[in-house]
Amino acid sequence: MPGCRSSRRRASWSRRSLHNILTLRGAVVRDPHAWARYLTEAIELFGGRADVVFASHHWPTWGRERVLEFLGLQRDLYAYLHDQTMRLLNQGYTGAEIAEQFELPPALERAWHAHGYYGSVSHNVKAIYQRYLGWYDGNPAHLWQHPPEVAAQRYARLAGGADQLAARAREFLDEGDLRFAAELASHAVFADPGSAEARDVLAAALTRLGHGSECATWRNCFLKGAMELRNGIEPTPFSASAGMARAMSVTQLFDTIAIRIDGARAAGTSLSVLWQFTDSGERYLMQLSNGLLVHHPTNRTPPVDLTVRLTRAQLIGLLFSGSLNGLETAGDAGVLKTLIGLTDQPDPDFAVVIP
Numbered sequence: 001m002p003g004c005r006s007s008r009r010r011a012s013w014s015r016r017s018l019h020n021i022l023t024l025r026g027a028v029v030r031d032p033h034a035w036a037r038y039l040t041e042a043i044e045l046f047g048g049r050a051d052v053v054f055a056s057h058h059w060p061t062w063g064r065e066r067v068l069e070f071l072g073l074q075r076d077l078y079a080y081l082h083d084q085t086m087r088l089l090n091q092g093y094t095g096a097e098i099a100e101q102f103e104l105p106p107a108l109e110r111a112w113h114a115h116g117y118y119g120s121v122s123h124n125v126k127a128i129y130q131r132y133l134g135w136y137d138g139n140p141a142h143l144w145q146h147p148p149e150v151a152a153q154r155y156a157r158l159a160g161g162a163d164q165l166a167a168r169a170r171e172f173l174d175e176g177d178l179r180f181a182a183e184l185a186s187h188a189v190f191a192d193p194g195s196a197e198a199r200d201v202l203a204a205a206l207t208r209l210g211h212g213s214e215c216a217t218w219r220n221c222f223l224k225g226a227m228e229l230r231n232g233i234e235p236t237p238f239s240a241s242a243g244m245a246r247a248m249s250v251t252q253l254f255d256t257i258a259i260r261i262d263g264a265r266a267a268g269t270s271l272s273v274l275w276q277f278t279d280s281g282e283r284y285l286m287q288l289s290n291g292l293l294v295h296h297p298t299n300r301t302p303p304v305d306l307t308v309r310l311t312r313a314q315l316i317g318l319l320f321s322g323s324l325n326g327l328e329t330a331g332d333a334g335v336l337k338t339l340i341g342l343t344d345q346p347d348p349d350f351a352v353v354i355p
Helices: 032-049 066-091 095-101 107-111 120-133 150-159 161-173 178-191 196-211 214-229 242-246 250-258 313-323 336-343
Strands: 052-054 060-062 271-277 283-289 293-296 306-310 328-331
Touching: 032 066, 032 250, 032 293, 032 336, 066 095, 066 120, 066 336, 095 120, 107 120, 120 161, 150 161, 150 178, 161 196, 196 214, 242 283, 242 313, 250 283, 250 313, 271 313, 306 313, 306 336
Parallel strands: 271 306
Antiparallel strands: 052 060, 271 283, 283 293, 306 328
16 A cells, blocks of 8 residues: 555444344354444544554544544443443344334434444344343243244134235235335235235335435345245355365364254264374264264374264365265265265255245
């Protein structure tokens, strides 16, 4: 970078929009309280001598005064979301109720880099609620609800059928209540996925919701749903990445097997494997029982069904190919075929808005 000096202080704890406390794609809920404290720490440690701040995914902010203003407003944004959510949570409001009434103070509302172009106040507030209290909102009527298809059949029965439910959804769509139109039409689609009227009403509601969304991730979600209703499920390009695998620990690599075990099919099978890594000297014991694959480092040499001696690179090759070719084994090599046969494959082409 022109003019950049090795002594120049930089920071990258923020971005040019409201970030996600919980991403809509799925992740562990982040800690906005700690987030704000880290920004305060950055201001305290580097604010007096910082020339530039690099916001992740966005352009830098130059000049000490602008840097301090930017970091301060970002700090206040996450702290305000956290503290006010906690205040209302302690007054008995649920996450959805807090999100509906939540407003940022004027100074933050005027700062366009605090706007919800990526995260949103609404789903971030719900995420903070979830972080502290979980998914249950305290209403016992919500504790054991029917899954979507079963509930949809009952909503349709109340309306006189899926077509009648879709017709009522269109009434709300015509009135401009897009949110409730989408909710009713979603029930109609789940009650009768073949109903052209239900799919059309839901697609129309989601399209209008998407076009009206300031938040890009919301817009993407709404329009993705509308596209699925109109065009069907389009294949998602998906391939396992050997590059990512090389960055994973042995424990993480074995975890990728464990989370794919079909517990019901594996419940009656027991097997054990001792993995000996010739390049690192590590030894791992893997055991399958009760539908659960357990694995851990060990210094023991217990009796097992199969012993495999290999390098970490060979393990990655084994996971991608399923072949034992070139590996040194002792015992029943069929154990690995049995193990692999009890796994299933992830489905990248699952439906979003239809059953």
